Amino acid sequence: MSNIAIRVDNLTxxxxxxxxxxxxxxxxxxxxxxxxxxxxxTTTLRPPSDDETLWALNGVSFExxxxxxxxxxxxxxxxxxxxxxxxxxxxxxxSGVATIHGRVGAxxxxxxxxxxxxxxxxxxxxxxxxxxxxxxxxxxxxxEIVAFSGVERFxxxxxxxxxxxxxxxxxxxxxxxxxxxxxxxxEVLAVGDAEFQKKCLGKMSEVxxxxxxxxxxxxxxxxxxxxxxRGLYLQRGKVLVxxxxxxxxxxxxxxxxxxxxxDLSLRNDRSGQGSIRLVGVDITDQSEMAAMTxxxxxxxxxxxxxxxxxxxxxxxxxxFTIYDLQGRPVAYFNSGDTGEKDTHxxxxxxxxxxxxxELLLIPGRYRINVGxxxxxxxxxxVEGAAFFNVEEGQIRGRPVVARNQRLGSVMLPHHWTLPExx
Amino acid sequence: xxxxxxxxxxxxxxxxxxxxxxxxxxxxxxGLKDIWExxxxxxxxxxxxxxxxxxxxxLGASWLFLRPILNVIVLTLVFGVFVKIPSNNLPYALFSLxxxxxxxxxxxxxxxxxxxxVQNMDIISKVYFPxxxxxVAGVLSGLVDLMASFLVFLIIMPFFKLPLRIEMLWLxxxxxxAVMMALMVxxxxxxxxxxxxxxxxxxxxxxxALMYLSPVIYPISSVPKSLVFLYxxxxxxxxxxxFRWALLGPAAGSPPGTTFWISMGIxxxxxxIGAFIFRRTERTIVDVL
Numbered sequence: 058m059s060n061i062a063i064r065v066d067n068l069t070x071x072x073x074x075x076x077x078x079x080x081x082x083x084x085x086x087x088x089x090x091x092x093x094x095x096x097x098x099t100t101t102l103r104p105p106s107d108d109e110t111l112w113a114l115n116g117v118s119f120e121x122x123x124x125x126x127x128x129x130x131x132x133x134x135x136x137x138x139x140x141x142x143x144x145x146x147x148x149x150x151x152s153g154v155a156t157i158h159g160r161v162g163a164x165x166x167x168x169x170x171x172x173x174x175x176x177x178x179x180x181x182x183x184x185x186x187x188x189x190x191x192x193x194x195x196x197x198x199x200x201e202i203v204a205f206s207g208v209e210r211f212x213x214x215x216x217x218x219x220x221x222x223x224x225x226x227x228x229x230x231x232x233x234x235x236x237x238x239x240x241x242x243x244e245v246l247a248v249g250d251a252e253f254q255k256k257c258l259g260k261m262s263e264v265x266x267x268x269x270x271x272x273x274x275x276x277x278x279x280x281x282x283x284x285x286x287r288g289l290y291l292q293r294g295k296v297l298v299x300x301x302x303x304x305x306x307x308x309x310x311x312x313x314x315x316x317x318x319x320d321l322s323l324r325n326d327r328s329g330q331g332s333i334r335l336v337g338v339d340i341t342d343q344s345e346m347a348a349m350t351x352x353x354x355x356x357x358x359x360x361x362x363x364x365x366x367x368x369x370x371x372x373x374x375x376x377f378t379i380y381d382l383q384g385r386p387v388a389y390f391n392s393g394d395t396g397e398k399d400t401h402x403x404x405x406x407x408x409x410x411x412x413x414x415e416l417l418l419i420p421g422r423y424r425i426n427v428g429x430x431x432x433x434x435x436x437x438x439v440e441g442a443a444f445f446n447v448e449e450g451q452i453r454g455r456p457v458v459a460r461n462q463r464l465g466s467v468m469l470p471h472h473w474t475l476p477e478x479x
Numbered sequence: 480x481x482x483x484x485x486x487x488x489x490x491x492x493x494x495x496x497x498x499x500x501x502x503x504x505x506x507x508x509x510g511l512k513d514i515w516e517x518x519x520x521x522x523x524x525x526x527x528x529x530x531x532x533x534x535x536x537x538l539g540a541s542w543l544f545l546r547p548i549l550n551v552i553v554l555t556l557v558f559g560v561f562v563k564i565p566s567n568n569l570p571y572a573l574f575s576l577x578x579x580x581x582x583x584x585x586x587x588x589x590x591x592x593x594x595x596x597v598q599n600m601d602i603i604s605k606v607y608f609p610x611x612x613x614x615v616a617g618v619l620s621g622l623v624d625l626m627a628s629f630l631v632f633l634i635i636m637p638f639f640k641l642p643l644r645i646e647m648l649w650l651x652x653x654x655x656x657a658v659m660m661a662l663m664v665x666x667x668x669x670x671x672x673x674x675x676x677x678x679x680x681x682x683x684x685x686x687x688a689l690m691y692l693s694p695v696i697y698p699i700s701s702v703p704k705s706l707v708f709l710y711x712x713x714x715x716x717x718x719x720x721x722f723r724w725a726l727l728g729p730a731a732g733s734p735p736g737t738t739f740w741i742s743m744g745i746x747x748x749x750x751x752i753g754a755f756i757f758r759r760t761e762r763t764i765v766d767v768l
Contacts, residue, residue: 072766142765143500146607149762155500165605174531186523187606 061158062239062270063121063144068153070114070139070294113139115294116153121287123158123238126271128285128302130278130309132326133440135291137274141165141243144272159238159270162189166243168228173217177208177227180216184231198234205256206230233260239270244277278306279383310382313424313441321442322364332370333429333436337362338443349443353450353457353468357416359390361427363407373430375409377442379423387423387466393430417467420449420459503762509754513609520608524616528591529623543627547583551576558696567698567730570639576632577726578695578719581657584625585715586686588658592617592665593682596764597672603764610761611754614669618662625654632726646725646734653721656743660714663750666757673760673767694719698731711738714746 114136121127129137143150145163170187171180181202185195195202203209206226208219216224242261261284264271275281281288281302288305290298292312298305322336339360340349351357359377366372374393378386390411392399427442428435449458453470514521533539551572558564559571566574595617596603596610603610636643672678693715694702702710711717717739723732 146498146500147604148765149502150500152502157498157500158496160496161498163606169605170602172527172531175527179530183523183527186520187602187608189606189608192519 060122061120062123062125063119063127063155063157063272065120065140065144065155066118066153068114068117068140068143068155069112069151070136070143070148071151072111072113112294114143114150117291117294117296119289119296119299121270121272123270124268125287126273126285127287127289128281128305129272129274129289129291130276130281130305131291131297132313133328134293134326136294137291138243139294140291141241141272141274145241157239160189160236161239161241162232162235162237163241164188164232164235164243165241166228167225167232169232171216171224171228174215176215177203177212177219180227181231184228185234188232188235189237190235194236202230202234205233205260229257233257237269239272240264241272243274276384278310279385282306282383314444321439324439327437327439329429329435329437331436332367333372333431334364335361335427335429335437335439335442336364338425338427340443340445350446350448351416351418352448353416353418353420354452355416355450357413359411359413359425361409361411361429363409363429366407366431370431373433375411375427375429377411377425377427379418379425381466382422382424385466387418415452415470416447417452417469418447419457419466419468420447421466422446423466506755507758509758510609510611514612514615517608517612521612521616521619524613525620528616528620543624544631546624547576547579547628547631550579550583554579554696564697565701567700569727569731572635573639573641573727574698574723574731575696576628576635577723577731578693580625580628580632580726581653581718581722582690582693582695582715583628584621584654585657585661585718586690587624588618588621588661589664589668589686590682591621592661593668593672593678595665596669597676597679610764611666611757614665614757615662618658618665621661622654622658625657641727644725644728646728649721649725649734653718653725656714656718656721656746659750660718660746663746663753666750666753670753670757670760673764689713689715692716694723699733708738712742712745714742717742 117136117140129140131137141163142148142165144155144157145161145165147163147165168180168184170184172183175183181199182192182195186192203212206223206229208223208227211219211223216227219227261271261273271284273281273285285302288298288300288302289296290305290308298308321338322334327334339358339362340351341358341360342348342351342355361375361377374391376389376391376393378390379388380386392409392411422444423446424441424444426438426440428439429437449456451457452468455468455470455472457468533542536542538545554575555572558575559566564571592614595613599613603613668678668682690696692710692713699707699710699716699720717735720732721735721739724734725732
């Protein structure tokens with residue numbers, strides 16, 4: 058028999074999305090509302106036209122050999138989650154075939170099927186059964202599961218009294234003890250504290266060394282690189298790279314960087330309501346020139362250019378997250394969490410400025426995701442809105458040099474006290 | 480690690496478990512075998528439904544018994560004492576409780592299964608299993624209410640000097656009919672609820688209307704003779720009448736006659752059609768929900 062665990066052949070998934078209709082005036086909108094049940098019927102009964110369809114996956118083909126760990130990466134909306142949902146049989150493809158040899162376990166969420174009113178013990182059985190374990194199997198592994206989760210003391214407490222961390226631990230513990238030959242995993246490692254994440258990563262590489270096949274979808278390039286040996290890079294529902302994990306990751310990173318060369322206002326890889334759009338980002342040091350280069354320990358300024366703030370629109374907050382090149386978040390800023398030194402300035406027009414007094418990032422390259430929120434909705438969200446470099450400098454007199462970002466991306470002001478040596 | 484353990488861990492994938500994922504076209508089978516495969520999950524979902532409901536209520540599971548008792552008190556007061564609806568010379572409390580057994584079950588089972596797909600969206604969108612078991616779990620978990628109500632009935636029987644009757648052996652059959660009826664209505668409504676959230680509002684009205692069209696608060700003898708045949712095409716009419724006959728004797732209801740079997744036939748056909756439509760919808764439920 059062949060050594061192939063997963064074979065995907067020309068897999069396609071089409072979604073029907075509604076046409077966005079601009080409502081004009083109260084009268085018109087009332088008319089539309091009254092007619093909506095009929096319009097609904099007519100739109101469902103006829104075949105969808107091109108602008109109503111979204112090809113979440115468009116002719117995806119690949120094979121995974123037994124014992125391989127395949128990392129699936131790509132931007133939001135590239136089709137990663139759709140691929141996972143199809144392989145997990147949560148929904149059916151529009152066309153194409155996928156064949157999986159062996160028992161399949163899908164882990165798309167931690168704590169699937171947990172009921173808040175039931176105890177931890179009861180939920181272990183419930184969640185285990187939902188994930189496809191036999192009762193006898195759960196009974197056999199019960200003690201192991203509870204030990205792995207580290208919530209022994211609360212196992213007979215309803216889980217609504219658990220902290221979110223405890224719930225995640227218990228959920229992962231159940232899932233980690235699934236023993237399928239093919240395991241499908243979605244981003245679940247993005248939760249829990251660092252220590253627990255490490256435990257999960259360990260458990261996963263253990264799974265891989267046992268000769269089982271894993272398909273792992275993630276945004277975390279570091280985790281993908283350390284766990285997977287093969288990579289699949291999806292873009293707009295198509296396979297762009299199918300090769301080693303390093304090939305896939307470097308293509309992905311290059312792609313993100315290339316996008317920032319484009320004019321921000323022309324980019325359409327964004328989400329949100331769209332009443333306010335981010336059209337530009339300037340990142341400057343003290344010199345106030347948009348150099349996109351900062352110096353460790355020096356002030357830094359992030360200027361966000363918005364296209365407009367329509368009348369009647371309340372700009373609630375602008376937020377952004379700094380990521381390192383491995384896709385790990387480093388720091389988060391939100392103008393909605395107001396501080397004493399925050400000010401308002403009419404002369405700014407549609408600019409929003411965030412000033413960092415002392416940049417505590419170590420030298421390296423970073424990118425930011427920017428979000429704009431107004432009138433209770435996310436108005437705009439752009440991933441990889443800008444890139445910037447941080448050059449070597451000093452933090453309070455201590456030189457900070459470039460290091461591998463695996464050792465962290467932030468340097469906190471500190472000093473040492475050392476024993477005198479003679 | 481022993482040799483046998485090693486052999487187990489690196490065992491070849493069982494070629495018999497090969498999953499083929501592709502679009503199905505047209506009508507597929509009912510997948511009853513698949514439901515049997517997942518029977519453990521079905522039991523757990525029923526148990527979750529039952530355990531979850533009465534947690535953190537002061538009275539806990541006693542609600543199971545309180546509900547029918549309170550219902551009977553209200554009905555007896557309003558329809559037995561104030562309105563004086565004929566109850567074929569039987570105490571109105573017995574008359575209404577015997578009808579509330581199947582009706583109370585039916586309405587709670589329909590409510591649970593009609594909303595089951597939407598309410599369990601969190602599981603449906605994350606794991607594969609035959610979706611029908613979630614509707615079936617909703618229907619079957621209502622049987623606990625029926626058991627409790629029946630227990631109440633058994634307890635009050637001596638107070639009314641009511642004998643145990645041989646016809647009571649018919650009760651499991653009538654119960655089965657009520658389960659099938661609830662499953663039929665539940666499957667149809669659950670299928671519709673995926674696309675139209677209106678179902679959540681409509682189901683209450685529907686149940687209310689159906690209650691007035693069934694002999695719950697009045698006897699069938701109140702129905703005009705010319706309409707009786709049409710009236711009895713409602714399977715719940717025959718089921719309720721059957722419960723009354725089995726529990727209280729021929730004065731209260733009548734044994735299943737031709738119209739009962741006709742209504743059962745119609746129900747059976749609708750059940751099978753409903754199940755097939757449900758199967759057709761279930762493939763892409765997640766895309767619509």
